[in-house]
Amino acid sequence: MIICLGPVGSGKSLLLKKLQNYDSIDSTTTAVPTMGTNIFNVKIEDRVYEIRELGGAMAPLWSMYLNGVDKVIYVVDASNLCQISAACVLLYTILVNPALKNAEFLLVLTKMDLSYRQMRNEALLMLQMKRLQKEVRQNITIAEASAINGEGRNEILKWITKNYPPAVGRQQEKNA
Numbered sequence: 001m002i003i004c005l006g007p008v009g010s011g012k013s014l015l016l017k018k019l020q021n022y023d024s025i026d027s028t029t030t031a032v033p034t035m036g037t038n039i040f041n042v043k044i045e046d047r048v049y050e051i052r053e054l055g056g057a058m059a060p061l062w063s064m065y066l067n068g069v070d071k072v073i074y075v076v077d078a079s080n081l082c083q084i085s086a087a088c089v090l091l092y093t094i095l096v097n098p099a100l101k102n103a104e105f106l107l108v109l110t111k112m113d114l115s116y117r118q119m120r121n122e123a124l125l126m127l128q129m130k131r132l133q134k135e136v137r138q139n140i141t142i143a144e145a146s147a148i149n150g151e152g153r154n155e156i157l158k159w160i161t162k163n164y165p166p167a168v169g170r171q172q173e174k175n176a
């Protein structure tokens with residue numbers, strides 16, 4: 001299974017919507033905060049991948065959903081450096097969770113349309129990525145994205161499909 005998590009308002013829902021459908025989002029789209037979990041079925045080359053979003057507000061309960069997870073998409077708002085240290089703590093707590101010791105991680109710096117390149121480096125520094133990558137055994141890939149202009153979309157889709165058996169035949173669910 002693939003899960004997507006990150007702090008409240010970091011941009012998970014909008015990013016997953018953008019992965020589902022390139023044309024569905026523009027600057028007029030508004031999002032409703034996720035209270036529980038959302039399932040997004042993302043179709044990539046005729047295969048459907050199920051991605052479960054865990055709302056940031058339920059971070060204390062995340063560990064209940066980690067069994068059987070192969071891939072983790074961790075979303076950080078790159079335009080909001082004030083949120084970064086909280087994002088770092090949450091990321092660390094899931095990286096050290098035994099259920100995820102063999103999982104692959106994708107760290108997505110999103111809202112790059114509001115950010116600028118230097119802030120990306122700043123964000124990675126504040127997340128202590130260099131140190132984390134040395135301390136944990138999982139492989140962490142880093143991507144930059146924007147749900148508004150579609151930046152990073154292809155890279156993320158490629159990461160999802162890499163070495164991954166698809167969840168075929170599942171019923172397409174409607175996402176709120």
Ligand SMILES: Nc1nc2c(ncn2[C@@H]2O[C@H](COP(=O)(O)OP(=O)(O)O)[C@@H](O)[C@H]2O)c(=O)[nH]1
Pocket residue numbers: 006007008009010011012013014015029030031032033034056110111112113114145146147148149
């Ligand atoms: N400019 C910009 N705004 C974004 C982007 N992604 C999300 N947002 C906005 O950030 C807010 C929170 O997004 P949402 O996807 O609901 O966050 P979630 O709580 O992580 O699911 C919403 O107002 C979105 O419109 C992005 O890539 N660019």
Ligand SMILES: [Mg+2]
Pocket residue numbers: 012013014032033034053055
């Ligand atoms: Mg959400």
